[in-house]
Amino acid sequence: MSDNFRLLSQSLLSEDWGKLTKYDFELRLRDGSWQRQSREVYDRGNGATCLLHNLDRDTVLLTRQFRLPALLNGGLTELVETPAGLLEGAEPAERMRLELMEETGYAVSALTHLFDLYMSPGSVSEYLAFFTGEYRDADRVGDGGGDREEGEDIAVLEIGLSHALAMIEAGVIRDAKTVILLQRFALLRSASA
Numbered sequence: 782m783s784d785n786f787r788l789l790s791q792s793l794l795s796e797d798w799g800k801l802t803k804y805d806f807e808l809r810l811r812d813g814s815w816q817r818q819s820r821e822v823y824d825r826g827n828g829a830t831c832l833l834h835n836l837d838r839d840t841v842l843l844t845r846q847f848r849l850p851a852l853l854n855g856g857l858t859e860l861v862e863t864p865a866g867l868l869e870g871a872e873p874a875e876r877m878r879l880e881l882m883e884e885t886g887y888a889v890s891a892l893t894h895l896f897d898l899y900m901s902p903g904s905v906s907e908y909l910a911f912f913t914g915e916y917r918d919a920d921r922v923g924d925g926g927g928d929r930e931e932g933e934d935i936a937v938l939e940i941g942l943s944h945a946l947a948m949i950e951a952g953v954i955r956d957a958k959t960v961i962l963l964q965r966f967a968l969l970r971s972a973s974a
C-alpha cells in the first residue's frame with residue numbers, strides 16, 4: 782500500500798447503508814520515526830456530479846432537496862446542488878447520464894469529465910467524479926424529480942449562471958461540489974473573454 786503505512790488491525794463499527802470501520806495503524810513520520818494512530822473511515826462508495834449549462838439562455842440546471850446532515854448541522858431544510866448520484870459500481874459517465882435523466886428530466890449524451898475529487902478525505906473514503914455538459918430544450922424527456930420510492934423529492938431549478946454565482950456569495954448555495962463547478966465555469970469564461 783505504502784512504505785510509510787503499516788496496518789495493525791481493523792474493526793467494523795457499523796455496516797448498514799454505508800460502512801464505518803476503525804483502523805489501527807502505524808505511520809512513518811517525516812523524521813523517520815513510526816507513530817501509532819487510529820482513524821475511523823466511512824465508506825459509502827464513490828459518486829458523480831455534473832453542471833449542465835444552456836448556451837442559448839446562459840442558464841444552469843440545479844436541484845433543491847432535503848439533506849438531513851445539513852438540517853442537523855446548520856438548520857438548513859434544503860440544499861441547492863448540482864445533480865449528483867452514487868456510482869454503485871457503475872461507470873461514472875454512464876451513471877451520471879442516468880442520474881441527470883432521473884433528477885432533471887434531461888437526456889444529455891455528451892459529458893466532459895473534469896476531475897475526481899475527495900470531498901472530505903479525513904474521514905470519508907468517497908471521491909466524486911466531476912462532469913460538465915450542455916443541455917438543450919430538445920433534450921428534455923421528463924420532469925425529473927428523482928425516485929420517489931427511494932425517498933427523493935427533488936425540485937429542478939433553471940437559473941441564470943450569474944444568478945447562481947450570486948447565490949454562492951449570498952450564502953444560499955452551501956454545497957461544495959456545486960460551488961466548485963459554478964466557479965470553474967466562471968473562471969474559464971473570464972479567462973477566455
Ligand SMILES: Nc1nc2c(ncn2[C@@H]2O[C@H](COP(=O)(O)OP(=O)(O)O[C@H]3O[C@H](CO)[C@@H](O)[C@H](O)[C@@H]3O)[C@@H](O)[C@H]2O)c(=O)[nH]1
Nearest residue numbers: 798799827828829830865866867907909928931932933958
Ligand atoms: N435507506 C437509505 N437510503 C439512503 C441512505 N442514504 C442515501 N439513501 C438513498 O440513496 C439514494 C442516493 O441518491 P443519489 O442521487 O444516488 O445520491 P446523492 O444522495 O444525491 O449523493 C450524491 O451527492 C452526494 C453529496 O454531494 C455525494 O456524496 C454522492 O457521492 C453523490 O454524488 C437516495 O435515494 C437516498 O434516499 C441511507 O442512509 N439509507
Ligand SMILES: [Mg+2]
Nearest residue numbers: 864865866884
Ligand atoms: Mg442525487
